[in-house]
Every structure is written in structure tokens, then in C-alpha cells.
Amino acid sequence: MKINIQLLLYFFLFSLTGFAQVEEVAPPDYIKTINFKGNTPETQLPILKLGEYVILEFDALNGNEDDYYYKIEHFNHDWTPSVLFKSEYLNGFDNQRIRTYENSYNTYQIYSHYKLTIPNQFTKGLKVSGNYMLSIFNSYDELVFSRKFMIYEEDASVGVALKRARNIEYLDQKQRVDVTISPNGAAFNNPMQTVKIVIVQNNNLNTAIKDLKPLYTVGKQLIYKYDTETSFWGGNEYLYFENKDVRAANTGVQFIDLKELYHNYLFTNMPRYNRPYTYNPDINGNYVITNIDAEDPSIEADYVWVHFSLSADDTYRNKNVHVYGNFNNYVIDESTQLIYDENRDTFSTSLLLKQGFYNYKYVVVNDDNSVNEGAIDGNFYQTENNYKVIVYYRDLGARYDKIVGIGEGTSVNISN
Template sequence: MSLKRLALFMLLLFSIPVMAQIAEEIAEPDFIKTITFRSNTNEGELPILKLNERLILEFDALNANEEDFYYVIEHFNYDWTPSRLMKPEFLDGFDNQRIQNYENSFNTYQIYSHYTLQIPNRQTRLKVTGNYMISIYDDYGELMFSRKFMIYQDLAQVGVAVKRSRDVRYIASKQSVDISVSSLNLRFINPDQTVKTVILQNNNLNTAIFNLKPQYTLGNSLVYKYDTESSFWGGNEYLFFENKDVRSANVGVQFIDLKEIYHSYLFTDVIRADNPYTYNPDINGNFLITALDREDVRIEADYTVVHFSLQHPEITDGDIYIYGNYNNYALNDSNKMEWNSSSGLYEKQMVLK
């Protein structure tokens, strides 16, 4: 069984708008690539950070226009419905400010501009905990993309235990998460309504489990020991490749070809559904930008056209996607593989850093 990384968060509920619309993230256009959203780590991930910790958003624009981009921040309730807080209540200063820090690529075949935004900064500081969305707009007011993040304070102690599923049908394929929540400073009054839980697997909000109710209380501790409601599919190890040297084949890369930019042709993958599980450490769907013989990978790492292929019979009742945090776990045409009847393979080309 593949034990994927899990995280749990506790939020205290103060108000709930009725029939409010749940916020959805907007995917980026084709010319924006390598969105890295993080806190104090080198890897991009759903940022979950303490109040006043640094938030970093980076991305590349491949249109070579040195465009101006602006950021807008919104606050949300635990269920991603708009909160009732006015902007001055959750933000010191101003948003809708231009991202001033950008640099152009250096010594690369693909020309791009690299943008970096850090919060807090001189214009913007967040004042309260909660769920947030940051949206990036161009100079014409058109929304380019948006990303969610969370800010918390240590008000409670959360214990988490990951176990095999208690359902014998899924004992080798699912993971069950037990939770306990306690605090020396808070009294949990009516916790079914005031305490909200979110369990994340691999920092992926698309598969999150929301709003489990405590099953019982021990003193001032809330206990959650569900059989099926807190279960995740364990899944398999993620496939991976390295193209940190775009001029030669690397791990998972069969050969390369230089055209207008470098093309990296990966080895054809095969389906693993009927094979025994094999432990192979990965980074749980994440990505990391590296480049050999480069001092600053932010502007010196090059882009390549990566050629994916999968040996799989053609299917008529579903689609196959290249899935991971590189595009925020989105499923859309930009990462959907296409059936090639000539080669008998599913194939896809993607421009990646």
C-alpha cells in the first residue's frame, strides 16, 4: 500500500452565508507556466502557513511581452463560500497591486519572464486566519488564474493516525484516517456546529474530505474514528522523469531532439493496474525545478516540449490525463492524452520547465 502524505486542519466557525457560491480556482492560459505557490519550502504546494509567515507565488509568462500583472486577495469561510469580512478586516494595506518583481530568462531557447510575489510586502499584509484565494489579472483586467491558500494559528493540538482500511474489501488499497483534537485554551461548545475539519491527501483540495463530525468526546478532546467516511484511496506511486539537463537523456527520458527548442521524448509507460504494488519513493505528485550548470534556475532553466506516451487499449467511456501538482491537479484539455491509432498509444505533448 502506498501511504501518501496527509494533513488535517481545524477551523472554528463563526458565520455561514446561506446558499453562497463555493469558490473555484481558475486554470491558467497556455502562455503562463510553472506556477509555484508555496510557503517556506522549495517545492510548490497548497500553501498552509501560520499567520504572518511568508507566502511566495512564482510563475513564468512565455509571451515575451514583459506584461504587467496584478493580484487581488479574497477571504472565505471554511467551506470556501465568501466570508462576510470586509477587506480592511482581513487585510492591512491594499491589494490590486502590480507584481513589481520580475526578471527575463537568460541564455534559454524559450524566452520568458519570471514573476515573483511575496506576501507580506510593503503594500499588503494579511491580518486574520482562514481560507483565502489570490487571483492574478493582466493589465486589461482579465483574470489569468487563481489559487487557494490557508492561514492558521496554533490554537489546538491535532493527533492523526493513518491506518489500513477497516473494510476488508479495501484493506490493501485504502487508508483510514483517525483524528483527535484537543486544546488547553479552548472549550469546544457544540462542536458539531462550531468545529470544522478538512483532511487533505498530497495537498490536493480536489480529493479533500470536509466537515466530519466528532463521534465522541473524552474530556476536552474530540475523537474521530470513522470506518469509511475518512478513507482515501492509497493509489500507486506517481510516475516521474527528470530533464534537468535538456541537452541529454535523463531519468525517464529516452532521447532528445533540438528543434525550435529542445524536445524530450519519454519512455513509453505501461499500465500497472494488475501488477503487484512496488515501493518506489516519489514526491507525491509534486514537481521541483532543477537544472544542471545553472546558478539561478528561476530564469536559467529552459523549457522543453515533453512527449508523453502510454501503452493502453483505447477506451470509449473515459479519458486519460497527465495528473499532478504541476498544473494544480487540474483535468482539462491541456493535459488530456489523445489516442493515436497509428502508434496504438495514448500521447500528449506539453511544454514544461
């Protein structure tokens, strides 16, 4: 009887660990500028058609020229491990060393730039669509960081329309996403159970909406026309700065200084929640590495200490304020927290960032670690945001969740 209890306990613990949702692992301080992309300008969250390539680039600032290895894993729609064997989703081998790297050239900050392209000579490609995790390990087989990406097939057409909220309370603050899914072939079997969608705003999985069922069907079409269930806070256009010329004050930079590295001091930003919306084109939280004097910015762009400052306000003076953007994959940690200076009545922090053009905003982090993006910059229905809709389908008897279609829309032409 004792053995049976131990076996039951073992299988119970295995079920808890084996089917837990996986989360991305943030990199250590010496890993910077993780640029993860496919054939689109976005530098995070690649969503690729089956057969397309994906590129991962990052810098190691420790100067050790370490060896790094990569592994690829397949997951279900809810980011629990799939039951597929590696040979069923991977053509070739992973757990290979990243062989393409170069050292920085003519920079104050020494770093090694690593680049991984998949497919390559060892990893020939991915066989099936779905959710994937790319994990980077050091030579001691210790996990350094990981990133999620998606592979899709074109088995369905996904229509995306942006509307204002129906709830009068949030009419001027929220954006609603209407979705129409049309299979290219036969109708989906039992779509209420087999079809899952995820709606992503500005490539930020932290705020994604998921686990929605079709509101109704028309023939083969699946219609999602919810109000509150598919509504996002509109937010505001991102702030931005550019420091492609490290020796001069550029857009958003008030003045510079040269110490051990260059320091860029940005203009002090003001809260915008209590101001009218102003159209100010951005790149939806993204960033671009660039250097005005470089032929290859990936190894010739320097690292700069960027100093952020925000004027304080009664609504958030005693709150937990962070700088937020795709420059670190929307991670909230100690490095992004702003410190309040009572004498100047401002919040400030500094981040070591590679030269380029950056979007950022200021957010309030609540006690439960939830992020309030509108507390400082406000929420406006007019804000231009990008939305992606990812459609998963597991047919009857199938062993994994396919991504059968991707839809994309922007709120630039939002309607009532």
C-alpha cells in the same frame, strides 16, 4: 407590487452569487510554472502559520512584459465569501502591481519570470486565519488565474494516524485517516456545529474529504475514527522524470531532439494496476525546477516539450485518459488528455514544461468528470501518501471561520 417582486428577485439573485463557493481559475496557455509556496518544499496549496510569508512565482511566455496585479480575499471554511471587510483581514493594501520580474536568460523559449512575496511594502500582512484566495489580474483588470491558500493559528493540537481500511473489500486498496483534536485552551463550544475539518491527500483539494462531525468526544478531545467516511484510495507511487540537463537523456527520458525547442521523449509507461506494489520513493505529485548548468533556474531553466506515452490496455483503451500531477495544480483539460494511436496501441500527448524533476501519473476521467486515479496505476494500501488535516472553528457569535490547527501525517508507517 411589481417593485417589491423586482426587489425580491434582486436579493434572490444576489444571494445565489454572493454566497456561492469559489473555485480556482486555471491560467491561460501562456502562463506556466505557477509555483505557490511558503516555508515548505511543496509548490502548491500553501498552508502557513499566521505571520509567515507566502511566495507566488510564475512565467509569462508571451514576451510582452505585461503588468500583473494581485488581490486577496478571505473566505469561510466552505469557500463561500466571508463577511469581513478587507481592513479586518488585511494590513495594508492589495490591488498592487507585481514589481519583481526578470526576463529569461540564455534560453530558447523567451519568458518573463514574476515573483510576489507577501508580506511586502504595500501588503504588510494578514491579520486573521482562515481560507484565502490570491487572484492575479492583468492591466485591463481581467482575471488571469487564482490560487487558494490557508493561514492557521496554533490553538489546537491535531493528531493524525494512518490505518488500513476496516472494510475487507478495500483492505488492500484504501487508507483510513484517524484524527484527534485537542484544544490548547478551553474546550470548543458546541463542537458538533462549530468545528469543521478538511482532510487533504497530497495537497490535492479536488479529492479532499470535508463536512465531518466528531464521532465522539473524550473530555476536551474530539475523536474522528470513521471507516469509509475518512478513507482515501491509496493510489500508487508517482512516476517521474528529470530533464535538468536539456542536452542529454536523463532519468525517465528515452531520447531528445532539438527543433524550435528541445523535445524530451519519455519511455513508454506500462499500466500498473495488475502488478504487485513496488516501493518507489516519490515527492507525492510535486515538482522541482532545476537546471544543472544554471545559477538561477527561475530564469535560466528552459522550456521543453515533454512527450508522454502509455501502453494501451483493454480496461481503459476506450476511456478518457489524462496525465495528472501538481505541475498544473491537478487540472484536467484538453492539454492533459492523451490521444490513442491505434497503429502503435499507445496513448500519447506532449506538454510544455520547464526543466526540472516532475512527478506524474495517468488517470481515467469518467463521463461525470470525476477522476479515477487507480484505473491505470492501481490502488495499494502500502503507497506512501501525505495527509494534512485542517481544523476550522467558529465560536459562538464569531463572524468568520478560524483555522485553529493543522495536523500532518504520512502513510509510510501505516498500521492495521
